[in-house]
Amino acid sequence: MxxxxxxxxxxxxxxxxxxxxxxxxxxxxxxxxxxxxxxxxxxxxxxxxxxxxxxxxxxxxxxxxxxxxxxxxxxxxxxxxxxxxxxxxxxxxxxxxxxxxxxxxxxxxxxxxxxxxxxxxxxxxxxxxxxVMPELSDDAWEQKELFACPGCYPTSILVPLLPLVKAGLVSKEHIVVNSYSGTSGAGKQSKEAFSYCEVNESSKAYGLPKHRHLSEIEEQLSKAAEDKVIIQFNPHLAPMNRGIATTITVPSAGATLEELYAEWEKCYSDKPFVCILPSSTRPDTKYVVGTNRVDMSAVKDDRTGNFVITSAEDNLVKGASGQAIQILNLWQGWDETTGLI
Structure with a gap:
């Protein structure tokens, strides 16, 4: 090509x-x-x-x-x-x-x-x-001419959460998401807020309560649930160059942690860019930076009945450019890892 x-x-x-x-x-x-x-x-x-x-x-x-x-x-x-x-x-x-x-x-x-x-x-x-989210879209997308690549925050949220919503393993209500992004997520800007002295050794929330990516996240979750899904999304700027760490708190719909992991395995067992970690392990941005991978794990809090799901990705690769190339690979019928490993 x-x-x-x-x-x-x-x-x-x-x-x-x-x-x-x-x-x-x-x-x-x-x-x-x-x-x-x-x-x-x-x-x-x-x-x-x-x-x-x-x-x-x-x-x-x-x-x-x-x-x-x-x-x-x-x-x-x-x-x-x-x-x-x-x-x-x-x-x-x-x-x-x-x-x-x-x-x-x-x-x-x-x-x-x-x-x-x-x-x-x-x-x-x-x-x-x-x-097109490569791991979740059906094959019909390959017949189109114009492909929309998902955003960085939505990828870190939808990959772990969407299959669970679709399977009815989690509630469609009271979902709270906290995400922390490296400053490269804001693009190349000369604004004071993104200068070294302002960003270094500091972290803060922004875009509350209605960050633009919320529209994309809720639309995709609503399609999966076949019902309106509204979430609380709280993005944060983190003092690092790149990477996104996301924590999702979602009430269980009576499902066990074993059922959650079984659904993930069914959905992602043959997906090379999704790494399901043991429940005892937390994803870390430093291990995904430079890769096209999403790492994720989950625990269940028996006190609250909530699942607490964590994920990590590189916002510039899996959250943007790498995922775009993954779309190209699949559209062309190439191995989806071509040029990405």
Whole structure:
């Protein structure tokens, strides 16, 4: 496959460049950034010295990119609102698109407007998009042309929780989720709040009580439950570069811990990027950073009747760029671990 990365100067885009440049079945044909156009990729992303020395950042023009005959698939590492314009040109030109923004993650335009403060930029194209969580989506998604890659927080929550909601092993009410993300999750920003002195040796909650990712999480859980699911989601900024640690407290619907683990094993026994840890072990971000893996475990608190589920992932790999490449691998019929291990 010949690939383009649109918006490659951010953290997610940089991670895509690093992974795709080493992918044995992908040729990187274009790397775009309006702010870095004309600059060598190896200067902007020094890790690519000796790898992409001859490649320059190109200007991000949707029509010009869509007209390129040497591009089969485009990865959009753009802010919400901006991705839809590129997706429209590319899909109309017969290209496949894997979007890492929020523009096509939420199927209901009204919910998009509620959480993102603007009407959806392309409702017609939204109807043609498919939200793809590789471990949980059915095979029908592979026939689509536009794939929405899940967000970083939602991945850390939906992978452990969605199968349990779908199987009726946990309550659909009183679900509380606390997540801690490394500062790379905020993207490259020069704001004071993300400066070293503000972030180092400090942790705080933000986006309360209605973080944007809540819309995606609740929509997917509601589809699984075939009923409205509302959760309390509390995101936190943690003093680390990357990684997400999530703790989910959910009432048991009469299920035992053994039944929970049995459901996980049934769902994920053949999934290479989900690691089910013993109940006595807690996932740790330092062991998933740099991988496309979600580690998870659970305990049951007999005093409260709650399951306490914990997960860990790399927000830039499994939470973004690695998962996008996993989608590409599955769509092409390649081993889903290609270029990711």
């Amino acid at each position: 010949n690939a383009a990365i649109v918006g490659a100067s951010g953290y997610g885009g940089e991670t895509l460049v690093k992974l795709l440049s080493a992918h044995p079945k992908v040729t990187l044909k274009a790397v775009t950034s309006r702010s870095k156009a004309g600059e060598p990729v190896s200067s902007v992303i020094p890790a690519m010295r000796g790898v992409l020395d001859d490649m320059l950042f190109e200007n991000s023009d949707p029509a010009e990119l869509a007209a390129r005959e040497d591009i089969d698939v485009a990865f959009l590492a753009l802010p919400h609102g901006a991705a839809a314009e590129y997706a429209r040109h590319l899909v109309d030109a017969g290209k496949k698109v894997i979007d890492l923004s929020a523009d096509f993650r939420i199927s209901d335009p009204a919910i998009y407007e509620e959480f993102y403060g603007a009407s959806h930029p392309d409702v017609d194209l939204l109807a043609k998009a498919e939200y």
